[in-house]
Amino acid sequence: MNTTIKLPVEPWARRLVILEISLPIVLLVLGIYAGLLQVLFRAGVIGAAEFGGWEYYQSLTLHGVVNAVVFTTFFAVAFGNALIPYALGMRLPLRWAWISGITMVAGTLMAAWAILAGKASVLYTFYPPLMAHPLFYIGAALLIVGSWIAFFNWIPLYVRWRRENPGSKTPLAVVGMFATFIVWLIATVAVAIEVVVMLIPWSLGWTQEVNVPLARMLFWFFGHPLVYFWLLPAYTMYYTMLPRLSGGKLYSDKVGRLVFMMFILFSIPVGAHHQFAEPAISSGAKLLHSFLTFAVALPSLLTAFTIAASLEYGARQRGAKGLFDWIVKQPYFSTESWLFSYLIAGLLIFIVGGISGIINASYSMNLLVHNTSWIPGHFHLTVAGPVLLAFLGMSLHLLATFTGKELRFKGLAVAVPYLWLLGVFIFSWGMMRGGLHGEPRRTNLGMSYLNPDSPLYQPEWKLYVTVTMIGGMIMTLAMVAYFLVFFATALRSQRVEPAADFPLAEAYHDEPLGALSNLRPWVITAIVLIIIAYVPMVRDVVRGTFSNAAGYEPHNPVPVQQLED
Amino acid sequence: MDRIEQLVMTIAVALLVVFFGAIVVAATGYGVDVPTCVTDRKPFTEGAPPFKVSDKPLRYEVHSVARMWMFDPPEITIPPGAEVDLYLSSADVVHGFHVEGTNINLMTVPGAVTYARIKFDREGIYRILCHEYCGTAHHLMAGSIQVSHLAVEEQQ
Numbered sequence: 244m245n246t247t248i249k250l251p252v253e254p255w256a257r258r259l260v261i262l263e264i265s266l267p268i269v270l271l272v273l274g275i276y277a278g279l280l281q282v283l284f285r286a287g288v289i290g291a292a293e294f295g296g297w298e299y300y301q302s303l304t305l306h307g308v309v310n311a312v313v314f315t316t317f318f319a320v321a322f323g324n325a326l327i328p329y330a331l332g333m334r335l336p337l338r339w340a341w342i343s344g345i346t347m348v349a350g351t352l353m354a355a356w357a358i359l360a361g362k363a364s365v366l367y368t369f370y371p372p373l374m375a376h377p378l379f380y381i382g383a384a385l386l387i388v389g390s391w392i393a394f395f396n397w398i399p400l401y402v403r404w405r406r407e408n409p410g411s412k413t414p415l416a417v418v419g420m421f422a423t424f425i426v427w428l429i430a431t432v433a434v435a436i437e438v439v440v441m442l443i444p445w446s447l448g449w450t451q452e453v454n455v456p457l458a459r460m461l462f463w464f465f466g467h468p469l470v471y472f473w474l475l476p477a478y479t480m481y482y483t484m485l486p487r488l489s490g491g492k493l494y495s496d497k498v499g500r501l502v503f504m505m506f507i508l509f510s511i512p513v514g515a516h517h518q519f520a521e522p523a524i525s526s527g528a529k530l531l532h533s534f535l536t537f538a539v540a541l542p543s544l545l546t547a548f549t550i551a552a553s554l555e556y557g558a559r560q561r562g563a564k565g566l567f568d569w570i571v572k573q574p575y576f577s578t579e580s581w582l583f584s585y586l587i588a589g590l591l592i593f594i595v596g597g598i599s600g601i602i603n604a605s606y607s608m609n610l611l612v613h614n615t616s617w618i619p620g621h622f623h624l625t626v627a628g629p630v631l632l633a634f635l636g637m638s639l640h641l642l643a644t645f646t647g648k649e650l651r652f653k654g655l656a657v658a659v660p661y662l663w664l665l666g667v668f669i670f671s672w673g674m675m676r677g678g679l680h681g682e683p684r685r686t687n688l689g690m691s692y693l694n695p696d697s698p699l700y701q702p703e704w705k706l707y708v709t710v711t712m713i714g715g716m717i718m719t720l721a722m723v724a725y726f727l728v729f730f731a732t733a734l735r736s737q738r739v740e741p742a743a744d745f746p747l748a749e750a751y752h753d754e755p756l757g758a759l760s761n762l763r764p765w766v767i768t769a770i771v772l773i774i775i776a777y778v779p780m781v782r783d784v785v786r787g788t789f790s791n792a793a794g795y796e797p798h799n800p801v802p803v804q805q806l807e808d
Numbered sequence: 809m810d811r812i813e814q815l816v817m818t819i820a821v822a823l824l825v826v827f828f829g830a831i832v833v834a835a836t837g838y839g840v841d842v843p844t845c846v847t848d849r850k851p852f853t854e855g856a857p858p859f860k861v862s863d864k865p866l867r868y869e870v871h872s873v874a875r876m877w878m879f880d881p882p883e884i885t886i887p888p889g890a891e892v893d894l895y896l897s898s899a900d901v902v903h904g905f906h907v908e909g910t911n912i913n914l915m916t917v918p919g920a921v922t923y924a925r926i927k928f929d930r931e932g933i934y935r936i937l938c939h940e941y942c943g944t945a946h947h948l949m950a951g952s953i954q955v956s957h958l959a960v961e962e963q964q
Contacts, residue, residue: 292944300941366941370902372918373943455902456920497809519842520904521915522896522922526835529842533831537824544820548813606831607840610911614904614939681908683939691947699935699950752810792918795901797943800876802900 247487249742256324256335257645257741259344263321264638266348267314268729270355274309275722277302282670282715285686286708287693299687300364300797307367308358311626313351315473316386318634319427320347320393322476323420325641327397329743330414331404336396343392350385353378364797366685368462369442371453374794374803377446380438387431394424412756415499416747419479422503423472425766426510429773430468437461445794451804452791456523456784463514464777471510471539473626477633478502480586481550487748488583489573491557496750498549500759502542507765509539512776519609523787528780529606535776536604543597550590556751578653582746585636588660589629592667596624599675616707617678619685620671627667627718632660635725640745642732647741651731655724662721670714677707843914843924866890872951874903874916876943879936879951886953887960888931896922904939907953915940928955 252260280302283289292298297305320343328335356378357363363375369383401417437458444450482499486492493499515532518524558569574580575587599621602608612618643650650656674682682688682704692701693708758764793802809817834840868890873880875898886892896905898916905914905922914922928934938949 298944300944300946364944370940373901373941455918459902459917495809495813498813518915520913520922521920522843522917523920526842530832530835534828537828540824541820544823545813545817548816552812601827605827606842607834610840610842610913613913614906614915681906681937683904683906683937685941685946686939687947691950699948754809787921788919789921790919792900795876795943800900800943 247744247746249744250329250332252325252328252645252741252743253334253337255337256328256340259335259337259340260321260325260641260645262348263317263324263344264641265733266351267309267317268638268726270309270351271314271722272726274306274314275719277306278310279715279719281306282708282712283689285688285693286712287689288712290689290694292687292690298361298364299690300366300685301358301361303685304364304366305358308354310631311473312367312383313354313386315626315630315634316390317347317351318638319423319472319476320344320390321641322479322634322637323393323397323424325645325743326416326479326745327400327420329745330416330747331400333400333404336400339392339396343389343396345389346392347386347389350382350387350389352382353385354382357382368466370462371442371445371455371458372792372794373797374446377443380443380446384435384438384443387435390424391428391431394428397421397424412496412760414483414747415493415496415750416479416483416745418500418503418762419475419482421762422507423475423479425507425762426468426475427472429769430465430472430511433461434465437465448804448807452793454784454788455792456521456788459518459521460514460524460780460784463517464511465514466517467514468510470622470625471506473630475503475506476637477586477589477629478506478546480633480637481546481590483748484582484746485550485586485590485748486553486557487746488580488586489554489557490561491553491559491748492751493748494549494552494556494750495752495754497752497754497756497759498545499750500756502545502549504759504762504765505542505545506539507762508769508772509535509541511769512772513539513604515776515780516604516606516609519606520613523784524780525783528776528783531776531779533604533606535772537601540597540601540604543593547594553748553751576657578657580746581650581653581657582636582640584657585632585660588664589632592624592628592632592664595668595671596621596628599624612678614684615678616674616682616684616711620674620678623667623674624671632663636660639729639732642729644744645741646733647737647739648732648735649738650728651735652728656728659721659725659728662724663718666714666717666719666721668714670711670718673707673709673711673714677704677711680704680707682707840911843922868892869895871895872905872916873897873899874905874938874942874949875899876901877938877945877949879905879938879949882951884951884953885959886928886955887957888928888955890927892926892928894922894924894926896924901942902940903942903949904937906937906939908935908937910934913939928953931955931957 284299357376363379365373365375441453513536515529516536555569558572563569563572574583691697691699896916898918903916934953936951
């Protein structure tokens with residue numbers, strides 16, 4: 244690989260980035276362990292309500308919150324803190340960056356305490372009227388607010404760069420990260436309303452009841468764009484770094500920008516496709532959201548082409564001939580460009596993940612798969628595919644460059660994504676096939692449907708849960724190898740001067756941008772689409788709700804307020 | 809953008825339009841539709857279901873309430889071929905209502921009523937699974953639908 248530009252980074256900026264990737268990796272050790280417990284519980288190997296002091300639904304809550312929310316949010320903020328100043332050639336303003344980081348850490352510790360103490364076994368969707376400890380909701384709110392502060396800290400930086408560089412194109416890496424956080428900001432407003440206005444006062448006992456359909460609508464207003472908040476940092480790496488790692492250039496800079504703008508447009512007005520099976524939302528609104536969900540598949544289809552074209556260009560530069568040679572001639576196992584293996588393995592997983600997502604979004608096919616194990620089977624091919632692998636790879640890259648250390652066990656580091664790919668394909672095959680045969684998600688199967696002594700015993704699912712368990716074990720093994728590489732590298736002594744160093748690619752087609760040079764019209768159109776998609780839904784939800792609901796702790800069928808009386 | 813890119817974009821858009829068209833055809837032409845209920849009606853006050861609404865065509869109405877951790881009624885008995893209007897709600901938290909081996913896949917939400925029209929052509933006992941997490945004993949929450957001429961006659 245030809246040399247990249249290294250830029251020095253202030254010590255306190257480096258320390259912040261290292262903190263923001265290390266804390267979630269440490270928590271991920273617990274999250275992965277909880278994931279392993281899941282497959283063992285579900286396969287009936289642990290035929291009990293708890294194991295080692297962790298109750299099934301408690302460990303499932305931990306698994307979801309840590310892996311899908313804490314790890315991803317911290318990573319996106321750390322990646323932005325590192326990449327945006329680098330791409331702009333500027334310094335990160337430290338004060339607010341640290342305030343953001345500390346807010347997020349405080350929130351995470353509060354929520355983690357509530358979960359580990361068994362006071363918040365409400366899963367990561369925390370659907371009311373199941374009620375968690377107030378610190379769970381307050382912690383979640385702080386994590387979100389902290390991530391907003393990080394974003395607000397980058398905006399003046401960019402504004403200053405724009406003023407100092409009139410006429411220059413905004414670096415694509417910055418466009419990608421800004422798209423990520425614009426989607427995040429709009430989406431999290433809804434969940435902040437749900438949490439701060441509805442759930443926190445209710446969990447503190449200040450209010451007695453909540454409007455459940457309204458809370459669910461607000462949650463899914465946030466819940467699906469959350470997926471793109473996960474995905475877009477990975478896309479940023481695919482567009483700006485993967486072509487370079489393959490030895491070539493990005494095929495089209497303009498398509499990259501178009502893709503990010505489309506995500507701003509279509510990421511948010513799609514929430515009802517998680518609510519097809521629900522009351523209080525009319526089928527017209529559901530159909531509209533289904534249609535818009537297809538629109539959000541469009542940028543991913545374009546990405547498939549552009550990235551493949553970039554990889555082909557890279558391989559041809561290195562002498563690939565014929566039709567298929569370029570597929571073979573990629574640095575799959577290069578210990579020099581080890582980051583490539585994380586990105587390419589994630590992309591391969593995403594082919595299946597993306598297609599299964601189109602099935603979920605399909606208004607009528609959703610009836611077959613809704614809330615079955617098909618759904619986690621699908622999203623482990625997305626969030627635990629391209630997202631996880633890109634984030635893991637980049638975390639290693641940030642750790643190495645920002646501490647000036649050489650990666651340890653490079654061969655093992657390259658093996659991790661392929662081992663994970665193998666594991667997650669086996670895991671998801673089991674989950675998805677089981678789901679098509681009615682196997683429910685988020686259910687302690689070992690205590691019921693997979694227990695031969697239970698009247699609910701369903702022997703047909705034995706095969707699927709067993710395959711899922713084997714896949715889950717391979718995934719765990721891959722993560723053990725990853726933790727070994729990560730912590731062994733962290734404990735190494737410094738070799739070179741720490742610096743920001745990203746393998747950013749040039750563009751092969753670098754055309755004038757026109758409407759793509761300005762974010763504003765895209766954001767405004769996105770807000771118009773949201774209004775069109777959500778105004779009828781708000782009306783439905785208000786008309787379709789005949790009463791509010793009291794709160795319940797997960798272990799007690801008596802409402803919380805009656806327990807206190 | 810070069811020609812190939814424009815071609816790819818056109819194909820991608822066309823593909824998605826075809827997919828969406830297929831859904832509209834399924835929903836309108838074949839009646840594969842999702843539940844919908846925007847209503848201010850307060851049901852579940854009239855006693856034990858199912859109720860026969862009419863003989864010709866054979867129509868029933870079922871009101872079912874989900875609660876931690878059972879369905880009420882736990883067993884629904886209907887004759888094969890009957891058109892059944894199913895009204896669901898929850899007395900406490902959110903539950904699921906999935907009839908194994910069918911497309912009947914619904915949520916029960918406190919404060920709202922889920923409506924779906926269902927029909928069973930074959931006799932048998934179908935299991936209802938709660939497939940939304942509803943607390944500590946969620947995995948034990950199940951019910952059943954018995955589709956049988958004989959059982960319906962015995963009940964009457």
